[in-house]
Amino acid sequence: MGEIVLSACGLSKKYGLSYALDDVSIEIERGQIFGLVGKNGAGKTTLMRVVCGQSTLFSGSVGLFGHSGKRGLAEARTRVGFMIEAPAFYPKLSARENLKIYCMKRGLPVSENLDGLLASVGLPGVGGKRYSEFSLGMKERLGLALAILGDPELLVLDEPTNGLDPIGISQVRELILRLNRERGVTVLISSHILKELSSVATHFGFIHNGRLIEQLSSKELHARCSDALSLTVDDVEKACAVLENICGCRNYKIFPHNTIRCYDGAVRPELLNRELNENGVGVSSLMREGKDLEAYFIGLLKEGRANAQLY
Template sequence: MSIIIRTSHLTKSFQGKEAVSDVSMSVSQGQIYGFLGPNGSGKTTVMKMLLNLVKPTCGDIEIFGEPLIQSSIEYLKRIGSIIEYPIFYDKLTALENLEIHCAYMGFYNKKAIKETLELVHLTNVDHKSVRDFSLGMKQRLGIARAIITKPELLILDEPINGLDPSGMKDMRNIFSMLSKEYGMTLLISSHLLGEVELIADTIGIIKSGRMIQEVSMDTMRGRNTDYVELKTSDYKKAALILESKLQLRNFKVMDESVIRIYDTTIAQSDISKTLILNDVAIESINKKTASLEEYFLTQIGGMENVG
């Protein structure tokens, strides 16, 4: 499988301060790559550098196997993108906006315009100006514009902002279809971690401009992410019993009422029995599975400014 995007030690400084620092990432052909990070972590800056909108301070970028240089422009014909908030000619209709985009891209297929609007569920808007669209409708139009030419690579910065749950599901299905049926490669940033978990093949986690981890979802799913969650008002005594009576070491006190036990070799019933025999009152005890969101928050160190 060929590599569509490769960055090596990518760094960008603004006024002497590094917004992106030593980022190396790899996106394979046909893959959906989820790019995760808190607000201000550098996701958008990386995407802008991939599109030559921002020039790196140092480091290397390869797109489609070719090094990206300041004068690179032809490769953009093979890419569809949304960066930050999509901008349109507000007085024109959705169809007219797509016609202009297609002319600019040298893509002349009026049938494709209608089909793409239907694909993103933007119908019955033939005479409606884009300025009268809701945020969700503009986001759908932005996605339509990005995918209409069936590009080899899609770079999408928060593509489901402003969409309701039904719209998110629609886009999730579209992205999966583009990857599977057209072999399209997608780089998607999002703060909606549950959505990324459902469609991504690989995730890259970035914090404070640095890539923390790049991992395949198959690897994530193969890990032992099951745990037992114990709720008790006597968490200190419960922790002592788990360690002294059951010889458990792989557990974590989450707060003053919750303990997570990651060692699943001991039966849940044995944990309950031992705690009760040692006068520890149990409010609840349940087996659970860690989500991508929990993994992500563990990696970045908390909930602050996720987005």
């Protein structure tokens, strides 16, 4: 087990009478890219705000790099880069001046290569432009530049691709993966674009109504999502006989256009293909059909509702 970079234990946060976070516990190891998945108002941003100290806690504790307590956390937060909700900067100052001010505030050398930093987030040559003249996407990118200012070891990014064009989304993804790969930066990220999230995250946490309902690695997620083997054959009857008698699979369904879906995870596609061919069944397609992150999440919520109805 690697070093625990971020740990949260029994976090609860109340707004009025309702819980925005309800007994949330989470552990993120060094080098992980942890994707936080949840609906609007599920508690993702609140969790991030609590971690970065923007919001106060009702109960529970947060640990960063093994530090906890007010003073320890304040010290540890200097090693963390945050971008939570819409970025905020001085509108009348240029991008470079805004970053320079934060360099001064954080005790970083002002001579730091700010133009290089801006270029790395896709803002080359606009260092002298006022923040108020920036487009929504450029503002997001500047927020990201502030987050990675000072080479943080942990990045907390809340919807970092909001307002970005497809090229921008791809650049942000590349940047996150590069920082993770080259500098070993640990990332806690949330996004509404679940497809995007699934392409970068190594671990996932599903949050619903302030509760962390599931936590799993991308391998586990992949295994759970890949739940059907879909094959199109020229002879359905023969294919079913092979499935039942040779592969021992009884959990399958026949669909129109000679398509069969096998829901038995133990059946290996390469063996099935060989057996079908040996028994004279022509296979025109054979593929693993699975749910994507979005479908898995929706399924999880439905299960949650079903469980809630039981009690």
